[in-house]
Amino acid sequence: MPTIPRIDALHAEMTAWRRDLHAHPETAFEEARTSDFVAEKLSSFGVEVHRGLAKTGVVGTLRAGSGRRAIGLRADMDALHVHEANTFAHRSRNEGRMHACGHDGHTTMLLGAARHLAETRAFDGTVHFIFQPAEENEGGGRVMVEDGLFEKFPVEAVFGMHNWPGIPAGQLAVMPGIMMASFDIFEIKITGRGAHAGMPHHGVDAIVAGSALVQALQAIVSRGVSPVDAAVVSVTQFHAGDTWNVLPDEVTLRGSARALKPEVQALVEGAMRRVCDGVAAAHGCQVTMRYERRYPPIINTPKEVAMAIAAMTQVIGADKVLTDIQPTMGAEDFAFMLRERPGAYVWLGNGVAGESRMLHNPGYDFNDEILPIGASYWVTLVEQTLSKGALDSP
Ligand SMILES: [Zn+2]
Ligand SMILES: [Zn+2]
Structure with a gap:
C-alpha cells in the first residue's frame, strides 16, 4: 500500500498550504503568521489548540477512545536568513528570509495528518501535535521543554521528521542510536598590539597568532579524537584589520564544533581551550574563548x-525503508525533546541530486510530491502505536 487514499485526496490542498507557508517565511520566535495559520487550521479540524509555549509554539491535542496513552509528533515552523534564488510563484515574499530547510513542508505534513486523524479517530488515546518555533540556531525545542511541554502535555514517546535531499523522494530512513551530531559554537578573541606594517617588531601581530590558531585547531580532530569517532571543528569567520599598512590590535574568530558522542564533545572543548592558551603563550598575546554548547546529539531509542x-x-513498503544509513554532522534541536522522552527522528527523502538542492541552499524547495507520504507516515504511526485493542500500559 502506498499512501492513505484520503490523504492523497488532500494532496492539492496540502500543496497550497505548503506554498503559502513558503511564500511567507518567518525566522526564530517571530513565526506569528505561521503560528496563526497552524492554530486556525487545527481548530477548524476540531483539534484542541494551545498556544504560547516558546512564544510562537502551538500544541494541538486530539483524543480518541478511552485509552490513557499519549504520544507527541513534532514539526518545526521556522525559516532561515537566506535570500531566495528561486523565481517560481511561491518564492519568498519576505526578502532575506527563506524556507530553505523545508520546515514549510514539515508543518504542512503534520497539519495534513492532524486533519485526517481528527476526521477518522481510528486510534485509542491522545496525540499531541507539537509545532515548534526556532529550530535553526536558537533552540526553540529546548525552550518548549523548559516552558513545560511534557508536564503540560505528557507523552510516553515523541517523534520527529525532517526532509532529506540526497535520499530518493518518498523513501524514509531511520536508525537506532546516534543519528545527528551535537552542535556548539565558539568565539575566540586574540588581542595583540597594533603596529606599523613595516615595523611589526614594535607590536604583537594578532593576525599571525590567529592564523596559527586556525591551523592548530585542525589538529584536535585529526590527532586528538579517535579515528573511529567523528567530530569536526570549523572556523567560519576570521575578522581583522581595516587597511593596508596597519597591523590590527585584535582578531575575532568564530565557528562551530560538532561531535557524535558527548564525551568527544567534551574532549574537543577542552582541547580547544588548551590550544588557545598555547597560542597565547607562543605569540605573547591574549586569547579568550567563549564556547557555548547549543544542541546535544540526536539519539533515537530502539x-x-x-x-x-x-x-x-x-506506508511505502520494506524495500523503500532505509536503516543502513550514516549519521550526519548536521544537528537538530529535537534532541532536547529526545533527552526528555524516548523517541525516533526520521528522514524523508526529498529527492536525489538533480531533483533536490541541498538544505540551506538558496535554490532549495521542499518537494510537494512527498507531502502525502510524510502525512501518511504520521497517521499510520499513530494508528499503529495507539491501536484500538492495545493494552493501556505501554
Ligand atoms: Zn536547517
Ligand atoms: Zn531543518
Missing part, C-alpha cells in the same frame, strides 16, 4: 525506532 519502521513499512 523501541521507538522499531515503531517508526513498522509504520514506514506499511
Whole structure:
C-alpha cells in the first residue's frame, strides 16, 4: 500500500498550504503568521489548540477512545536568513528570509495528518501535535521543554521528521542510536598590539597568532579524537584589520564544533581551550574563548525506532525503508525533546541530486510530491502505536 487514499485526496490542498507557508517565511520566535495559520487550521479540524509555549509554539491535542496513552509528533515552523534564488510563484515574499530547510513542508505534513486523524479517530488515546518555533540556531525545542511541554502535555514517546535531499523522494530512513551530531559554537578573541606594517617588531601581530590558531585547531580532530569517532571543528569567520599598512590590535574568530558522542564533545572543548592558551603563550598575546554548547546529539531509542519502521513499512513498503544509513554532522534541536522522552527522528527523502538542492541552499524547495507520504507516515504511526485493542500500559 502506498499512501492513505484520503490523504492523497488532500494532496492539492496540502500543496497550497505548503506554498503559502513558503511564500511567507518567518525566522526564530517571530513565526506569528505561521503560528496563526497552524492554530486556525487545527481548530477548524476540531483539534484542541494551545498556544504560547516558546512564544510562537502551538500544541494541538486530539483524543480518541478511552485509552490513557499519549504520544507527541513534532514539526518545526521556522525559516532561515537566506535570500531566495528561486523565481517560481511561491518564492519568498519576505526578502532575506527563506524556507530553505523545508520546515514549510514539515508543518504542512503534520497539519495534513492532524486533519485526517481528527476526521477518522481510528486510534485509542491522545496525540499531541507539537509545532515548534526556532529550530535553526536558537533552540526553540529546548525552550518548549523548559516552558513545560511534557508536564503540560505528557507523552510516553515523541517523534520527529525532517526532509532529506540526497535520499530518493518518498523513501524514509531511520536508525537506532546516534543519528545527528551535537552542535556548539565558539568565539575566540586574540588581542595583540597594533603596529606599523613595516615595523611589526614594535607590536604583537594578532593576525599571525590567529592564523596559527586556525591551523592548530585542525589538529584536535585529526590527532586528538579517535579515528573511529567523528567530530569536526570549523572556523567560519576570521575578522581583522581595516587597511593596508596597519597591523590590527585584535582578531575575532568564530565557528562551530560538532561531535557524535558527548564525551568527544567534551574532549574537543577542552582541547580547544588548551590550544588557545598555547597560542597565547607562543605569540605573547591574549586569547579568550567563549564556547557555548547549543544542541546535544540526536539519539533515537530502539523501541521507538522499531515503531517508526513498522509504520514506514506499511506506508511505502520494506524495500523503500532505509536503516543502513550514516549519521550526519548536521544537528537538530529535537534532541532536547529526545533527552526528555524516548523517541525516533526520521528522514524523508526529498529527492536525489538533480531533483533536490541541498538544505540551506538558496535554490532549495521542499518537494510537494512527498507531502502525502510524510502525512501518511504520521497517521499510520499513530494508528499503529495507539491501536484500538492495545493494552493501556505501554
Ligand atoms: Zn536547517
Ligand atoms: Zn531543518
